Amino acid sequence: MKHKRLITAIAVPALIIIAAVIAAICFINYDMSTEKMTVDLYFMNEDGTGIVSEPHDIRYRDSNELIQNTIKKLMAGPSSSKRGDVIPDGTDVQSLRAGTDASLIIDFSGEFITEDKSKNVLDTYAVVKTLCSTGYVAVVKITVNGAPVTDRDGNELGFISASDINLETETYSSEMRDITLYFADSGGKGLVKENRTIKITDQQPVEQYIINELIKGPGNGSLEPLLSDDTILVSVDIEDNICYLNFKSSFIKANTGSSDHEKLVIYSIVNSLTEIPTISRVQFYMDGKRVENFGTVPIKDCISRNTDIMDDK
Secondary structure (H helix, E strand, O other): OOOOOOOOOOOOOOOOOOOOOHHHHOOOOOOOHHHHHHHEEEEOOOOEEEEEEEEEEEEEEEEEHHHHHHHHHHHHHHOOOOOOOOOOOOOOOEEEEEEEOEEEEEEEEEOOOOOOOOHHHHHHHHHHHHHOOOOOOEEEEEOOOOOEOOOOOOEEEOEEEEEHHHOOOOOOOOOEEEEEEEEEEEOOEEEEEEEEEEEOOOOOOOOHHHHHHHOOOOOOOEHHHHHOOOOOOOEEEEEEEEEEEEOOOHHHHOOOOHHHHHHHHHHHHHHHHHOOOOEEEEEEEOOOOOOEEEEOEEEOOOOOOOOOOOOOO
């Protein structure tokens, strides 16, 4: 998913070790002198496509302990079964370093990184949003075994503030936009154009709205839908006129069928997205990985628009 430009550098004078490596994240016997703060902890949403907040009461004696106990709560996982972990099991906190400018660097063990790079970014965002909600942290940098976390393209995430991360529940602006979608003709042999005007917001890119509209299906009763209702798009990125789509791997099982159907599925997506002037090709990912084929259709490489499959060229 396309995010705001992140802060990639910040001065961190006089970094201070908050506590000794892992010993900082441990159970504490509270006494009557502790205070309590309600902190918004962020976890994965039910679909695994974004992060949502869950309030938790944190007890602490000072700001250092508040940060430590907040991380401990986050590592313990969500209270709701409809939320998912953002710190994978087995992950250790190897160090915490705080700067006098309200910056914080957290170094996790290697278990924090998964094979799904999109999830790694969301997990990082969840930790950042959580710690910034304490009021004592302004920017956070997460490293793993001393190395910075990167996005799918290998760019370092660097220091991130809460305001760098947009969520569905936050304030956003909206506008009406004309889009062009492609659905199957009644015979299931070609694609037919359908124009639609939709309301979009800055909480997600227009490309994601296009996929959502394809999932909803055609408004024209003579056309046929192609994408299954349970299709899940995890993220969208645009770079050098290429649209990178990352679907849940269930996309393949939910949408494959005959060779004609599989071809229509892929090109309904590609042709709809390449109606946007800044997109010339589409690259498909499943759970953050390239796959060789979607049924009978090769999708390992970037795919360009196909006008031969369109009934209304």
